[in-house]
Amino acid sequence: MLIHFETEASPGVRQYLPYDDRTQTLRQIKDYPRSFTRVPAQPLIDRPLTLSELTGPTEIERRLPTGNADFSCLVPGGPRALGQFMTVAGRITDEDGAPLAGALIEIWQANASGKYIHEYDSHQAPLDPNFIGQGRFLTDAEGGYQFRTIKPGGYPVGSNDWWWRPPHIHFSIFGMSWMDRFITQIFFPGEPLNEADLLLNGIPDPEARQRVMFEPLPTKVTKTLNILEFRRDFVLRGKSKTPELL
Amino acid sequence: MSRAPVQTRTETRPAIVSPYGTIGPFFPFAFVDDANDLTEFEGRKAMGQHIWLAGTVVEEGNVPTGNTLLELWQPDTNGIFRHPLDPRHADADPGFFGFGRARTDRQGFYRFRTVLPGQSREPDGTIRTAHANLTILAIGLTRRLVTTIFFSDQPETADDPVLRCVPQSARPRLFARKDNALAASGLPGYRFDVVLRGAGETPFFVD
Numbered sequence: 472m473l474i475h476f477e478t479e480a481s482p483g484v485r486q487y488l489p490y491d492d493r494t495q496t497l498r499q500i501k502d503y504p505r506s507f508t509r510v511p512a513q514p515l516i517d518r519p520l521t522l523s524e525l526t527g528p529t530e531i532e533r534r535l536p537t538g539n540a541d542f543s544c545l546v547p548g549g550p551r552a553l554g555q556f557m558t559v560a561g562r563i564t565d566e567d568g569a570p571l572a573g574a575l576i577e578i579w580q581a582n583a584s585g586k587y588i589h590e591y592d593s594h595q596a597p598l599d600p601n602f603i604g605q606g607r608f609l610t611d612a613e614g615g616y617q618f619r620t621i622k623p624g625g626y627p628v629g630s631n632d633w634w635w636r637p638p639h640i641h642f643s644i645f646g647m648s649w650m651d652r653f654i655t656q657i658f659f660p661g662e663p664l665n666e667a668d669l670l671l672n673g674i675p676d677p678e679a680r681q682r683v684m685f686e687p688l689p690t691k692v693t694k695t696l697n698i699l700e701f702r703r704d705f706v707l708r709g710k711s712k713t714p715e716l717l
Numbered sequence: 718m719s720r721a722p723v724q725t726r727t728e729t730r731p732a733i734v735s736p737y738g739t740i741g742p743f744f745p746f747a748f749v750d751d752a753n754d755l756t757e758f759e760g761r762k763a764m765g766q767h768i769w770l771a772g773t774v775v776e777e778g779n780v781p782t783g784n785t786l787l788e789l790w791q792p793d794t795n796g797i798f799r800h801p802l803d804p805r806h807a808d809a810d811p812g813f814f815g816f817g818r819a820r821t822d823r824q825g826f827y828r829f830r831t832v833l834p835g836q837s838r839e840p841d842g843t844i845r846t847a848h849a850n851l852t853i854l855a856i857g858l859t860r861r862l863v864t865t866i867f868f869s870d871q872p873e874t875a876d877d878p879v880l881r882c883v884p885q886s887a888r889p890r891l892f893a894r895k896d897n898a899l900a901a902s903g904l905p906g907y908r909f910d911v912v913l914r915g916a917g918e919t920p921f922f923v924d
């Protein structure tokens with residue numbers, strides 16, 4: 472289904488197709504808690520996109536303030552959080568490959584022991600006084616972003632530890648409109664827990680699954696620092712109107 | 718920063734849009750707290766009728782759904798979106814940003830303080846019934862759920878392009894109702910309850 476919305480009065484209107492289920496996480500995953508009590512039973516209703524959906528918060532940092540993008544310590548130069556120091560860099564584009572400049576990114580993650588700063592986290596693991604693991608920053612003019620952090624630990628789900636989540640970092644991204652508001656979690660390659668993770672393996676397409684993996688870059692050994700570097704690009708839904716689709 | 722290669726697009730396989738994921742159980746409270754008040758922006762008070770917009774979220778079996786994130790996006794009291802696509806955006810209320818966040822407590826209850834939206838006007842002149850957009854994110858949902866909130870005591874425009882897509886019998890579930898029990902601090906309350914799944918399920922839209 473193509474969604475058309477354009478008039479002479481509104482140049483610059485973008486085109487949003489519904490998410491292609493072939494590249495997305497299954498809506499319901501066997502054994503994944505609550506997906507069978509929360510995912511609507513009725514079919515989703517098709518509707519045209521109006522201004523309401525095609526607009527969205529702009530300059531969202533005026534509502535959700537950003538900070539610095541170094542999560543590896545609380546204050547610059549202060550004691551480093553426990554765990555493997557690492558950096559992430561990447562670029563956010565739309566489906567045309569056009570960069571999304573000024574997109575707001577929120578990240579949140581567990582500390583090296585797999586513990587979140589969160590009232591509902593009952594995992595018996597210590598907090599790290601030098602780690603908060605949550606914050607916001609913006610993409611630059613090229614859609615690029617980068618941050619420093621420490622590698623999160625895995626953590627158990629449920630009271631009887633029946634499922635250990637592999638290490639991952641959560642991303643929340645505000646794109647250009649209400650239609651490309653995006654949330655996901657990104658995994659680390661080579662983690663044995665990845666093989667049995669319900670959410671990671673809830674993406675049936677192997678190529679799409681690679682899009683939620685950090686790509687390791689060759690480790691740089693410098694005089695001062697041995698840096699573990701990862702890359703993760705994102706393609707958010709949406710494209711400029713192109714002639715063949717009009 | 719090096720540029721990532723542009724995705725190859727073909728007829729059958731366009732660029733792979735990054736896979737959506739669940740928000741999980743640990744979305745930071747700090748990202749939500751204080752974000753549920755839309756009636757003030759950068760020191761200015763929003764124009765129009767301030768209201769409480771509140772309700773509960775439940776799942777199958779009428780079980781309260783705690784720890785969900787709700788995001789609201791709506792036009793101002795005159796129906797203007799603070800966004801350049803709205804032809805009237807130059808006249809948008811400088812005291813109204815239009816975006817807010819709330820989370821449900823353990824009883825499934827959420828609450829926004831916002832402005833009763835006005836009727837928005839599409840670039841082609843179509844007038845939309847006053848409404849707000851709501852997104853719901855929670856454990857168990859690998860994709861967001863999107864719906865639209867209308868207000869039962871506000872005039873309905875003929876043939877609202879979104880409302881007309883909803884089966885007649887399900888339309889009342891998209892209307893927030895005035896509820897005196899929610900009124901507080903001199904502001905009227907509107908109740909919008911969400912049923913994620915089961916009897917009385919809230920209509921959600923293709924996303």
Ligand SMILES: [Fe+3]
Nearest residue numbers: 639641741743
């Ligand atoms: Fe997590």
